[in-house]
Amino acid sequence: MAARVGALKGWRQLLLGLVAGAALGLVQAPWSFPLAFFVALPVIFWLHTGAAAQRRAAAVGWFAGFGYFGLTLVWIVEPFLVDIARHGWMAPFAIFFMAAGLAAFWAAAFWLAPRGKVFALVVLWSTVELARAYVFTGFPWVLLGQGWLETPLIQVVYYIGVHGLGLLTLTGIALLSKLRVRQMLIGSAIFAALWGFGTYRLSQPVIPRTDGFVVRIIQPNVDQKLKWLPEFQAEFFQRQLDLSALDGRHDIVIWPEASVPFLIEERPDLLRVMASSVGSEIIFGARRHDDVGNWYNTLVLLYDGGTRTEVYDKQHLVPFGEYVPFQRILQLTKVSALTGRGWTAGDVSPILSVGETPSFLPLICYEAIFPSLASEVSVPVDWIVQITNDAWFGEFSGPYQHLAQARVRAIEQGKPLARSANTGISALIDPYGRIIDSIPLGRMGVIDVALPAQLPRSFYGRTLDWPITGILLLLTILQLLPVKRRRP
Template sequence: MAETGHAVGLVRGLAALPRRWRGVINVMTGAVAALGQAPVGAWPLTIVALAVMFGLFARSDGWRRAAWLGWAFGSGYFLVSLNWIIEPFLVDVARHGWMAPFALAGLAGGLALFWAVAFALGRVAGGGALGFIGGLGLLELARGYVFTGFPWAQPGHVLIDTPVLHGASYFGSAGLTALVLLAGVVLWQGLAGGRIAWMGLVGIALLWPIGRALTPEAEAAAGPDAAMVRLIQPNAPQNEKWRPDKMRAFFDRQVMFSAAGDVRPDLIVWPETAVPVMLETAARTLEVISEAAGGVPVVVGLQRYDVQRLFNTLALIEAGGRVAAVYDKHHLVPFGEYMPYGDLLGRWGIHGLASDEGRGFSSGPGAQVIDLGGLGRALPLICYEGVFAQDLRAAPNRADFILLITNDAWFGNFSGPYQHLAQARLRSAEFGLPMIRVANTGVSAMIDATGRITEALPLGEAGWRDVALPPALAVTVYARLGDAPMLAIFLVFLGLSLGGHRRRRRHR
């Protein structure tokens, strides 16, 4: 198809610029693409930026230039979308502040390597639409698994706050990413003079009303007999959370919230590390919590030791302060909750942000389900674990709801908490399960089985709220099959692209 129009002229003009300026513009284009992520949510800008990138990718001369293009674009994208990564280093500026710029630049540049490989792979496979979607889709999928995984800010996440979210129940986050990449390709081809491409873009736009019509009314199905859950949000700033003169006030605030109200809920949930004592020495503290709750079961976050190993723990407390169940976080944050080669780095004064010891926290045994009696079975998650769909699929059996406690005070007050919340919504939509999400500084929320927020406590406010627990939906396609279908689709795209490229070369 012959390409015409202003878009092609723009790309040719960019390609004619000196290499330095091309790199700057590529980084800036990636930064624009990141504006589709929460809290800005300007997803059309993501599609436009991807369209420009596809135009440049399709004209890249060889896999090396394609790789540099992907790295520059990815660097700009991750610099903006992951800007919150500096926040944990500012909690203790004297100790960790110097690391903040290196952390942001290192993380953005490191993750951009995935995009460099993706663009190079797509270029080797022919450089067309299938190569672009297959290469970038495959490497974004790999980003969620390689080196313990970090699937934050995937391109598909820009669609979480749209009616298309329900599509994740079939194809997961990778399916949403494929749709965003396809929209970018179709937009470029339409701007380049393809009428059929414009028809394709109209077809993609129709997914909005179709998605809205197909999304079940999970919230409305909660009914008057639904269990009531109390969300407790103490709003303890991270730089004050462990101060001896502040800890008691934050603890008393949560006790007061647990005792408030004339009607008792069926469950009370405190956030991650909400109890400022170790589980092994917390007997009297847990009794105080249980007394304030009036015997209602309480889920709390705290830490515990086991034979000199430290765990980040969720505990279910029943009447009298009895510990009925314990879940230890198993998917830890590298360089945050533990340090790779921690003993060696600890000698140089480099420690995990959430721990004073070089080794940091220990990993729990894995995903599990907790029986909460009349409320049903809960799949517990702690903080970072909520961004990994594979951690939910690893559970031994299906839960009735997801129970996530977190301390988003580490993420600051702008993009981090909202992006974390968006991924929680994605998990609910993928698995057809409601989620109880309780965060120290917010946003605490009840999320229904389609990913919609039914009620929430705003970021940066202390308070409590009794909310109805929505029902689960039927087991989703994604819950059954995981990422395997999209992995196959991306590989098929690359194979078709490579086959077409070889045929074209033979007929030249």
């Protein structure tokens, strides 16, 4: 099989790369089929080995990446369909250029790796996967290691992060793809060890907090097309108040991102209404602006009867969604339809805590996809709170992938994560990434869940991506150095 795949030339070679890349995408949510690793990755390795030249190898990598990202990021068209009359024409361009741009990272690895040197490809592929978490503000969506989420193997990210798991994945399957007994035994041992370690971790009981702190998470399920229409705003606001006031003991209530239709600095009366209706502290998403005209996407912690607030302004904004890079240039083109108002990134400490509420790390929307962002705090916190409006992602793959990444962050940090999403999927996740309770996608509802205790601060939480960066940098240098051959 390896020889036949490696012997392919021309369009057949590139077509198989495209198909193998798409098949590899099946490891991600909502499919969550990790066996695809063992089918797709060997084919991609064999295609690289059989490439006739470095340029051809890069083409194989690009087509594999285009297949992978074209499938996994198909949800990217959804935001353009909310206002289809204005933005619908951009949808096919969005998925094409997003997949093509991310595939370029893979192409670079395939071009740099000497043909036939599968472990050089492993190192460089892992390096570009790490790079896309940071380059151009970063977009670490559907990282390879995340494909193990529904298996015990994902538990190792508590120590080495999702990038480290990605490196082990590529290494193990590269060994298996050699089809030699010794290498296959070593590759199998890697996956067996990861499985055993993860199974042991998952056998550990989840310890409840001694204070019995109960979190209420609401999911209002507001249609994105109606959300900001003036005639519906009062109805949607009241819906959230009613859900929050339902019977049941709770110590705090969490509303989703951008859940109130007013500016918090202009309506203190409505903040008091919220506090009196709910009867506890509230975390909610809002918009606010400062004295110099900057607008912020904000998470608010409301307490003391609605008279006091603590705020966190979103720090990692979505390019072309919340701000537009190169805005002056783009305003000269038809893409100016996307430039809009623009938001300002926050710069305050992300840790929030008042009174009896355990200290927490706030994350707004896609901030949860960044492994390092969930770690960049100097003081340990007890839990993580993510508020989001996943209505932008449609109802197919986007919301499931976003939830999956939040679960990985919980494992990496060893902390429970509470997630309130406008249309779903809202959930309380334990420190091992397991969903304790949730509200299905597209439904209105509320859940009350006792907050689990956190685990000891993880190795990854203390070191971030520095160890894996150092390892990959060293291995990359070693792979790219010329090898002197001994004379016979």
